[in-house]
Amino acid sequence: MSGPDDKKPIDFIRTIIEQDIERNLNGGRVVTRFPPEPNGMLHIGHAKSICLNFGIATQYSNARCHLRFDDTNPEKEEMAYIHSIQEDVRWLGFDWGSHLYFASDYFGRLYELAEVLIQKGMAYVCSLCAEDMRTYRGTLTQPGQESPYRSRSVAENLAMFRAMRAGEYPDGSHTLRAKISMASPNINMRDPTLYRIRRAHHHQTKDAWCIYPTYDYTHCISDALEGITHSLCTLEFEDHRPLYDWILDQLKEEIGCHPQQIEFSRLELEFTVMSKRILTTLVQQRHVSGWDDPRLPTIAGLRRRGYTPASIRNFCSLIGITKAPNHVEMALLENCLREDLEINAPRAMAVLDPLRVVLENLPEDHLEELMVANHSQSEAFGTRMVPLTREIFIERDDFAENPPKGYKRLVLGGEVRLRHAYVIRCERVTRNPQTQAIETLHCQVDWATMNKAPEGRKVKGVIHWVSAQRHGKAHVHLYDRLFSVPQPTDNKGGGTFLDHINPGSLTVLADRPVEESLARAQLGEHFQFERLGYFCLDSCDSKPGHLVFNRSVSLRDSWAKGEKKA
């Protein structure tokens, strides 16, 4: 791995870790973990966490990072996500080596430790139904009430918990709860649930269990069993830290390892959503084509859109790690991609809105095979052949009848350079007799201008083109932001995120002329279509003979910017 993402920034978490290393805490070892729940696909917010956790593991000498599936809720989880998550982490460029774990690996140990808690009088079986438990919990401002089952004897608790495990009770009839304090101002400490009865088939443990441990009980113990030193999570778990610590404190003799939980703020990106629930809704209600829809901030979507692992890693490095709420602009992400592809994408030409041009001083059968550079800054990209013929296509907005001030492209009677080829002059236009729309431009090439500046005048404009007689065809997908407002989930004035979906987020252009060489493009391969943007061959819809290009990101366009202002 090389590139800008190698510059490791020092954030408050790394500062803590470096202090811990210096003080020889944990024998100088650093063990982190990335703990996804397999109930959806990963998104750019997860990438932030992945880059943090795995980044730390690669950066310090005595360090490693585990991939652990937090699979304690079988009803919502699927095997398919377990595969896609691993694929995404690997694609981002990270490796967990042999350290692949499942929280469900620890179900046996977790159960034993629950009995230990019961024996210590620190947990009890509660027979309140869900609704009653909510009432007993109290509110933000009022303390809760103790469950009437709170004082069951150790023996009774043990017997009942064993019966729960043995399947002697119906789903939801009892829970195992920690005995902490119903008066705690922290609601998470008001006797939180540790185990619930759920007859659900688990993707890993199959039907071995009918009781499942909760996140709060499972996570801290899983961390401790794996010898995690720094358990990094997002801010919403800050209120859970006292519980994380409480459980491990009770089990000090049994486990003897107490990882440090440190929280950082989650990533918010403008004009999109990061909530798994909302992403799932968008997919299920078909507002997008699937989890890998190129408009989605999922790793799969970004990959299909044309984002590169390096660009995403660089982005994660640039946004930093803090506890402050942050809403990062899309422009930063886009810039990271441009920065990568500017150096790494070969160039090609395509015309998205074609206007026919006849080069009248070329013979009908003119065929000039131009060898052009695949990258004007780097010879390593080699060359390709681009055929020049009498008829070509140029971009419709590269010609103007009434040019705005400062227009550098083609006008009637004016000159422009055809990229990699000659300077041409536009002599006249012909129109559609019905609509009066311009149909064809009639131009003359200046033979003296191949690889040479024209004599006695300056030609400022350069436009791209494709032969009308020898070209390939491609469908081109143009993407815009999925939502029309910066924070689609902020609905203070009523409504939902669905009200902010941008109806113009996808534009499909069919059968556009592209240069012949693109027929050899590989799935997922990146190109810069000169003067237009970066595109990548769609890994899903593209087939041999049927090219589909996704626009990953447009080029910067200071002209369009000025135009908009005028």
Next chain:
RNA sequence: UGGGCCGUCGCCAAGCGGUAAGGCACCGGAUUUUGAUUCCGGUAUACCUAGGUUCGAAUCCUAGCGGCCCAGCCA
């Protein structure tokens, strides 16, 4: 309104008592066969506000103000 957390340029973000880094965005200008890239230059007397401590405060203290999270047998 109980508890937890946060507040430095339009957006991220350094800074940890010695006089406001950097990136993105934006605005100029140079070079350019991509109006791209590259290159130069500009952009917070100011760090939520008000007091205080100090020779000196974004950094320490006090009081306010604003924002985010928490009442799943979700994670």
